[in-house]
Amino acid sequence: MAYITTSLFELFKVGPGPSSSHTIGPMKAACQFMETTRELDTKILNKADMVEVRLFGSLSATGMGHGTRRAVISGLLGNHPESCHPDVLDELDHDPDQEYQLDLGPRKLTFIGNEVIFDAVQHDYPYSNTMIFRLMGNGETLFEQEYYSIGGGFIRWKGWKETQRGEPEFKYANMAELKKHLVMSGLRLHELMLRNEMAITGLSEEEINEKLDNIIMVMERSVEKGIQTEGVLPGPIGLRRKAKTLYDKAKKAHFQGPGFLKGLNAYAMGASEENAAGHCIVTAPTAGAAGVIPGLVFILKRHMSALSHEIREGLMASAAIGFLAKNNASISGAEVGCQGEVGVASSMGAAMMAYARGYRFQVTENAAEIALEHHLGLTCDPVGGYVQIPCIERNAMGAVKAYNAYLIASSVDAAYQMVDLDKVIKAMAETGRDMSQKYKETSQGGLALSVTEC
Ligand code: SF4
Structure with a gap:
């Protein structure tokens, strides 16, 4: 492999x-x-x-x-x-x-x-x-x-060959191998990711941190713009933006009780609405799923007082999950359905939450596993071919599930977890292979048909 x-x-x-x-x-x-x-x-x-x-x-x-x-x-x-x-x-x-x-x-x-x-x-x-x-x-x-x-x-492209790049210092193809490196090296996950990034790209630690800060800034901007903008999104559906309304209600409730969840929904939907408008976003891991991680970054920063370096480290932990999903299954809705997009984003987001909050590695993996497990089988059926229905609300659901997966994983003994991340990624790949083409970003099945037929 x-x-x-x-x-x-x-x-x-x-x-x-x-x-x-x-x-x-x-x-x-x-x-x-x-x-x-x-x-x-x-x-x-x-x-x-x-x-x-x-x-x-x-x-x-x-x-x-x-x-x-x-x-x-x-x-x-x-x-x-x-x-x-x-x-x-x-x-x-x-x-x-x-x-x-x-x-x-x-x-x-x-x-x-x-x-x-x-x-x-x-x-x-x-x-x-x-x-x-x-x-x-x-x-x-x-x-x-x-x-x-x-x-x-x-x-x-036809005839494509992997471009010459540096060899990663720690070679792994799945979570089991990554875990072995962590145990043997004594490094924390983000430290290992940083060392590999330096070896692969030749960038310095400062350059990587600077680029990560830029990624976080674009994520935050997409949320900020989304929760301030009203109106109808481009395209024939005529879908109204909802993030600002949710945000206003969350603010009124001082982000307490249901107000907290309304806030998280607003943040994820805000970035996702910006994506639907064709504006600047960060693929995390894809544009269709560009609301989940920014929504959680906003929660970490604005409501949990996370420091910049904690968010950077959480983002690096989330990247490990994205790499594993990409390497062993897919992060494309056209290949495996939405489980590979919002599902993987949710899994990455759960890992980021756990890691940025200082939980040890096993909790991070468990959070990622729980979030992905409960997206298995999720189809991709965008109505009219627009990344709007179900995509925008789905980003909110992905963010909420990520937060919930983080809560579950961080509340129970990590050793109780029966399913590991490698197994759930394998299940996602197999489910994606068995999924009808109708449900892989072709808008020829599911919600894309039932909504059109109404
Ligand atoms: S439904 Fe399809 S287009 Fe929409 S977010 Fe999911 S994978 Fe992307």
Whole structure:
């Protein structure tokens, strides 16, 4: 089994919502395609008269609702997710016949929005979310790249090979191996994660802490903006934002009793509503699940007086859970349903809560296990292909379950836990494999159908 070489900043990425698989991944792919294209021989570039983009799988089924076309256009225009201002995206793709000028290096090429084609949902490519980018000339393909959006904003392409990166100091592929390293080294979980991050990326401890602080700041901003904004979210559903109302009620109750839960719901929904609006969020581990961990960060900081370093350390502990889920199952709704998105976010959030509150490792693992166990089988069926229903309230539920999992794990003897995290991740992978394609981000089953039919 391959050991984990993912960086913290591949898991926690700043970018536009509403779906990392459908916006961040395609934007990256489009940007990379243009960079590679510009390196082609000038003779080839001079023959080009169009760029064609074909989207497959759930990118085709729900790409329209997820803003995939505008993400692709934005990437073709040279925008990177982490630096792309949401206002830029808001301005794109109002009209599918709109023309854009792509930079081919020696010349410009006109691109029309509807040259992004929503192709087959069922296909034989190796990954569900496949994209074919073609540079065409006189009806012939001059250059073609096949990309895959594999969840959480990660991309691969045909012929992809793992890029050269440092070897982790502590190699592990599952929780059992990670635990052995912790016992043998005497390190705390966040210390081990930090040492691995330094070895993999070559970044210093200060640089990693700075980047983590930036991630936490973007998370907080997404919550703050969400709990201050009212109105209707973009798209045909006409869904009203609710976070501000919940927040106002929580405040009125001084965050006491039900007011505390209302506050947690408001925070998670606030960030999730910002994601649905296509604004800047942090994938945690995906954009669809971008409300859970920020909601809990807000609780830790504003209501539990957690210090900055405790939140950073909790975030590193949560990343360990995200890495394990990604390595041994999936964090993509298109691969395993929502258990891999909100389920994993909840599990990561529970681990963060326990760790940031100073509980020892076994409590952290148990909290993560409990939260994930009670998301097993959760399908992905976004209504109309928009990351709104059930996604926004689901983020609130994921945050509440994470908090509850933390309470259970920290209240009982850790040794009583019968199920370990590796087992529940294995169960998630198997459940995902058995799940009908209808329930994997295609909007062809479940709530997506019943709500449409009403
Ligand atoms: S249902 Fe879950 S996995 Fe599917 S789009 Fe919504 S948040 Fe993502």
